Amino acid sequence: MSGASSFGGLLRFRTAVPRMAVGVAALLGAMSFLGAWWLIVALHVVAPIFLPSPATVARAFWTMCADGVAMPNALISISRVWSAFLLSAIIAVPLGILMSGYRIIGAFLEPLIDFIRYLPVPALVPLAIIWFGVGEETKIFLLWLGTFFQLVLMVAADMKRVPGEYFETAYTLGAKPRQTLGTVALPAMLPQLMDSMRISLGWCWTYVIIAEIVASDSGLGFVIWTARRFMKTDQVMAGVIMIGLIGLLTDQCLRLLHRFLFRYQSS
Amino acid sequence: MSNTLGNTGSMPDQAGAYLRFESVTKTFGAVPVVQEPFSLDIPAGQFVVFLGPSGCGKTTLMRMIGGLDTPSSGRILLQGQPVGGPDIRRGMVFQSYSSFPWLSVRKNVEFGMRFRRDMTKAQKRERAGYFLDLVGLSDFASSYPSRISGGMRQRVAIARTLAADPDVLLMDEPFGALDANLREDLQYELRKIQKKSGKTTIFVTHDVEEAVFLADRIIVFGSRPARVMADMDILSMVGPVRDETLRDSERFFHIRTDILHLLRGRLREAGQEGA
Ligand SMILES: Nc1ncnc2c1ncn2[C@@H]1O[C@H](COP(=O)(O)OP(=O)(O)OP(=O)(O)O)[C@@H](O)[C@H]1O
Numbered sequence: 001m002s003g004a005s006s007f008g009g010l011l012r013f014r015t016a017v018p019r020m021a022v023g024v025a026a027l028l029g030a031m032s033f034l035g036a037w038w039l040i041v042a043l044h045v046v047a048p049i050f051l052p053s054p055a056t057v058a059r060a061f062w063t064m065c066a067d068g069v070a071m072p073n074a075l076i077s078i079s080r081v082w083s084a085f086l087l088s089a090i091i092a093v094p095l096g097i098l099m100s101g102y103r104i105i106g107a108f109l110e111p112l113i114d115f116i117r118y119l120p121v122p123a124l125v126p127l128a129i130i131w132f133g134v135g136e137e138t139k140i141f142l143l144w145l146g147t148f149f150q151l152v153l154m155v156a157a158d159m160k161r162v163p164g165e166y167f168e169t170a171y172t173l174g175a176k177p178r179q180t181l182g183t184v185a186l187p188a189m190l191p192q193l194m195d196s197m198r199i200s201l202g203w204c205w206t207y208v209i210i211a212e213i214v215a216s217d218s219g220l221g222f223v224i225w226t227a228r229r230f231m232k233t234d235q236v237m238a239g240v241i242m243i244g245l246i247g248l249l250t251d252q253c254l255r256l257l258h259r260f261l262f263r264y265q266s267s
Numbered sequence: 268m269s270n271t272l273g274n275t276g277s278m279p280d281q282a283g284a285y286l287r288f289e290s291v292t293k294t295f296g297a298v299p300v301v302q303e304p305f306s307l308d309i310p311a312g313q314f315v316v317f318l319g320p321s322g323c324g325k326t327t328l329m330r331m332i333g334g335l336d337t338p339s340s341g342r343i344l345l346q347g348q349p350v351g352g353p354d355i356r357r358g359m360v361f362q363s364y365s366s367f368p369w370l371s372v373r374k375n376v377e378f379g380m381r382f383r384r385d386m387t388k389a390q391k392r393e394r395a396g397y398f399l400d401l402v403g404l405s406d407f408a409s410s411y412p413s414r415i416s417g418g419m420r421q422r423v424a425i426a427r428t429l430a431a432d433p434d435v436l437l438m439d440e441p442f443g444a445l446d447a448n449l450r451e452d453l454q455y456e457l458r459k460i461q462k463k464s465g466k467t468t469i470f471v472t473h474d475v476e477e478a479v480f481l482a483d484r485i486i487v488f489g490s491r492p493a494r495v496m497a498d499m500d501i502l503s504m505v506g507p508v509r510d511e512t513l514r515d516s517e518r519f520f521h522i523r524t525d526i527l528h529l530l531r532g533r534l535r536e537a538g539q540e541g542a
């Protein structure tokens with residue numbers, strides 16, 4: 001009786017559910033996915049060469065880790081992602097703030113940036129190779145290209161969203177306009193800013209794989225692409241899952257950090 | 268320049284300054300908001316309430332005092348000097364986004380002293396402590412605004428503004444978002460604090476009862492374009508003492524009713540003009 005009513009409570013529109021239920025639901029979601037996958041393979045809906053069973057993929061995953069293929073390549077990809085991401089954030093954050101703080105700079109740059117950010121990164125691969133060859137620079141450049149212009153605009157928008165009342169209050173408390181940059185604008189936008197950076201880090205992962213497939217002899221993208229050449233579907237899938245896991249882990253860490261840094265916010 | 272607040276951290280507080288509007292008008296683009304030239308003299312230390320229907324230009328007038336908007340014509344004088352851009356002499360408390368969520372209550376109150384070079388850290392802390400105590404928030408000094416109630420957040424903003432020691436205190440519907448009981452408590456406290464500090468205060472509201480309870484003087488505005496309908500000397504009508512018995516008194520009720528009639532009459536008139 002009470003079980004039935006509390007179960008009904010889980011389905012109430014826009015209502016919080018117990019932590020426990022959240023965990024169980026997430027686990028069930030993952031398990032039903034694995035279950036469906038396993039079922040499809042077990043019923044021979046698809047040939048194993050195209051879709052190996054979860055167990056086979058897990059084994060491939062384990063072998064790749066054990067024989068020292070996965071970790072070094074994962075580290076290479078991670079370091080590419082982070083160097084390109086930091087490079088783009090270091091320029092994008094001040095520039096975005098400038099664009100929003102000084103409207104004339106925004107007017108000058110926004111159309112240009114809007115144009116560039118719609119250029120699809122894969123279309124720029126040939127150009128990048130012509131300019132930089134197939135070395136590290138090409139990959140960093142492509143990742144940077146894919147995130148920088150998006151991030152600049154997101155930073156500018158984050159700053160624009162800071163309520164005008166905060167600035168005006170600060171002025172009437174004796175702050176000069178420039179002083180509000182550090183005392184109002186930055187702290188007020190920081191939670192949003194960190195979210196924007198987290199999102200653009202995710203894009204870096206997308207682009208690093210493209211770059212490594214097209215122009216690389218290392219990294220997870222390269223590992224996946226090589227496995228494909230030998231039709232080792234289980235390794236391809238293990239590689240993809242590894243990318244997903246790294247992404248998930250990074251994202252969760254950043255979320256935790258976010259919650260810790262901005263615990264002054266109402267939950 | 269007298270020390271009106273007692274020991275506020277080794278720094279004498281400014282008494283309120285007098286304020287004067289000289290034929291002020293304001294037009295946004297082609298839209299006149301204050302069309303009839305607005306003139307008003309506000310003596311130092313007076314508690315003035317701007318009362319009027321929504322959209323009549325109260326906020327606009329207040330923002331012009333704060334230097335956040337500039338008059339289209341005419342000028343505003345503070346202690347005889349025309350006001351320029353916003354500065355520490357005209358402190359403002361807004362209805363929303365009043366306290367900084369990323370700072371603790373104490374850091375919020377210290378915010379206005381942050382830009383001063385003539386005080387030591389210890390002095391700033393001491394002074395913040397004094398004003399926290401004044402608004403009854405000493406126990407919440409290290410809390411963040413999201414952890415305290417809306418009424419407390421407004422008190423933080425008031426303490427922060429007072430700690431910055433402005434010449435005039437500008438408040439734009441600071442209690443607008445609060446429930447009735449809390450509002451009455453805060454009105455009582457604000458009135459006490461204002462008298463104690465002697466700061467010239469302009470308070471915007473469209474709540475008639477709030478206006479009568481708080482004001483030494485009420486300027487009643489008609490709907491737009493802004494027009495002064497009445498300049499009421501509430502101090503001589505109900506005296507300086509404001510407490511809960513006043514709210515129940517017949518005098519209070521009559522003044523309230525008169526103002527309501529005044530506002531309604533104006534609305535009816537406007538309706539007939541429109542028809
Ligand atoms: N920046 C602006 N640009 C154009 N019009 C404006 C601007 N600010 C205010 N107005 C207009 O001026 C009129 C008066 O606005 P104001 O905010 O001063 O009214 P108010 O008396 O404070 O009203 P309320 O009680 O609703 O806060 C409104 O009709 C508003 O639309």
Ligand SMILES: [Mg+2]
Binds near residue numbers: 326
């Ligand atoms: Mg208003």
